Amino acid sequence: MQVKNKKIDKELFLKERQEVLKSWSTGKEVDINEAVEFHKNMPENKIMVNKLIDAKNNNKTLIQPRAGVALVEAHIDLLKFLLEKGEADLLPTTIDSYTRQNQYQEAEQGIKESYETRRSMLNGFPAVNYGVKECRKIIEAIDAPVEVRHGTPDARLLAEITLAGGFTDFEGGAISYNIPYAKKVSLEDTIQYWQYVDRLVGYYYEHGIKINREPFGPLTGTLVPPAISHSVAILEALLAVKQGVKYVSLGYGQNGNLIQDIAAIQSLKELAEKYICDEGYDDIEITTVFHQWMGGFPQDEAKAFAVISWGATASALSKATKVIVKSPHEALGIPTKEANASGLKTTRQIINMLRDQSIEQTKNMDIEREIIIEETIAILSKVKELGDGDWAVGIVRAFEAGVLDIPFAPSQYNSGKILPARDNKGAVRFLNTGNLPFDNKIKDFHADKLKERGFYEERDVSFQMVVDDIYAISKGMLVGRPK
Known part of the structure; x- marks a missing residue:
């Protein structure tokens, strides 16, 4: 087994970068030294880490939508609308499906068709095809931090271009963007791909640039037990900090029982701090992400707003650092910008109303918290044992043994x-x-x-x-x- 939880040697990393940047024509635009200077000149309010830490310190829950379209100007207009009309605190750039599979030629065709029809023929923004300069148009036009959200097993080139383009948050991980998304991609491959991404984020940090990393918490999105998503989030965080990442946002997907959801966010932060400290890191900033319901939505718009409201309530009372907001058109396909803004405003209203409230720590909540902690520790202890102390090796062997198992995932490397x-x-x-x-x-x-x-x-x-x-x-x- 080649994969190890070891920081990539600088010279090997720089050598691999040259090959990664050759994999599509826009890679030649990446000049990491120039990109560092671009980040250093960025306004403080556009840096994701700054917003997250401020929210954490001041007991606020920030709101962020999902959004992405094929054309640059249309994407900018969409983000501006969600910022101004939707009252979003943080913004995304959701990447299209072709880019997620590294099918850049197909994404190029989607851009062409989008220009011809003047509407998005892709289900997201093809950042790799546009390259660094076009990505910077988004960052320069939007007065808020912007995160890259995608679903890419091999996100090395995407990370190179978007981070050089000025994005200050990058979502995903070796497990969470493989097992729930891909069928035949091995964990050995994705661990190495994502070690590269994290080493790149760490390289930026070594040069004074703060980039946040966010493993994808909901996994398959439906009925995922907290201990499963917690184990994956913590493992991806442990792999990330080994490569020099200093800021991680760990996510959890709403399950719907308020007591369990609150206990899940509480235990996630507690467990992450424990495991990261046990590895010898005392300088890692951990924040939490609550994802509103990721399963099926009612088609009736009024009922959909109730689901959104319940997610907003759980995120506020759990004191999550941020909440990823859904729209009332979830059951109908890609939402309009107006529907997206409506979900944001609904969430904003509830979070504002509940900001100064808390829910009593009941016996039932303690029971939920304790069982989640006990289960997560059991899983992670076995992963470490299987890897003989190496988390990367342990992840591969744990999936082979079914010690790590994600419900409803398509991957052939998942026991199911x-x-x-x-x-x-x-x-x-x-x-x-x-x-x-x-x-x-x-x-x-x-x-x-x-x-x-x-x-x-x-x-x-x-x-x-x-x-x-x-x-x-x-x-x-x-x-x-x-x-």
């Missing part, structure tokens, strides 16, 4: 044995723990919770509960009850 289902109060439990390294106490906890639901619904605990739960919110419920 675990099954989640809601308990009688809507918290996400394990119907099947697969090969996760849980003791009988943890397994019995989940079995008992699901038995309670089965008794209430007068049916056996079965896979049908999983199916019912997947579609429940789109049908106006949280728990998928039988008719």
Whole structure:
């Protein structure tokens, strides 16, 4: 096995950079020394780290949408609209699907067709095709920090161009942008690709530039138990800090039970700090990201606003550093800018109303927090054991053994044995723990919770509960009850 959790040697890194930059014509525009100077001259309010740390220190939850279209000026107009009319604090540039698969020729055709039709024929912004200069038009035009959001297993060239272009936050990781997104890409490959991305971010930091890194928290987005997403987020953070990353935002996807969601954000920060400190790092700034519901949405707009509002409430009461906001058109396809702004304003109103409120730390919340911590520690301890102390090696071996397993993921490197289902109060439990390294106490906890639901619904605990739960919110419920 070639992959190791070791910082890439500077000379090897610089040599690899030359090959990466040759993989598409716009790579020749990247001059990292000139890019460092560009970042140094950037206004403080456009630097993501500054906004995140200020929010963390002042107990604020920032709001950020998803957004990206094919043409530069149209993308700028969209971001300006979401900033001014939607009241967004932070902005994204969501990358198109062709770029995510490194299919730049197809993305080029999409740009051409978009110019011809004067509407976006891509489902995002093709940053690699545009190159550094065009990316900087976005950064210079927008009076807020902008993050690169994508879904790319091999994001090395995308990172080179967008970071040189002035973006100050880069999403993704070796697990979270592989196992939920790709079928045949190996973890050995993506770990090395993302070690390069993190080494690049670390290289910028060595030259005085603050770039934030954000592993993708929701993974497959639907009914992901907190311990699974926590384990992935912490592992990707550990790989990142090894390469010199100093700022990480760890995410969690809303599951819908308020007590569990609050406990999840609390435990995520606590666990991340523990594991990063245990590795000897005491200078890492950790912030948290709450993703509003990533599963199916109701088609009815009023009902969709209720789902958004519930996510806004959970993010505010959990004290997450930022929340990724959905739109009321989620069930209908790519939202209009007006719909996107409506989701933002709905979230803003609730966050403002709840900013000075907190929820009492109840016994049930403590139970949820403790079980999430216990499960996450069990997984991470086994990963480290399998890797003989090396986190990168451990990740590969853990997926091979099913010790790491993500529900509903398409990757052939994922066991796919675990099954989640809601308990009688809507918290996400394990119907099947697969090969996760849980003791009988943890397994019995989940079995008992699901038995309670089965008794209430007068049916056996079965896979049908999983199916019912997947579609429940789109049908106006949280728990998928039988008719």
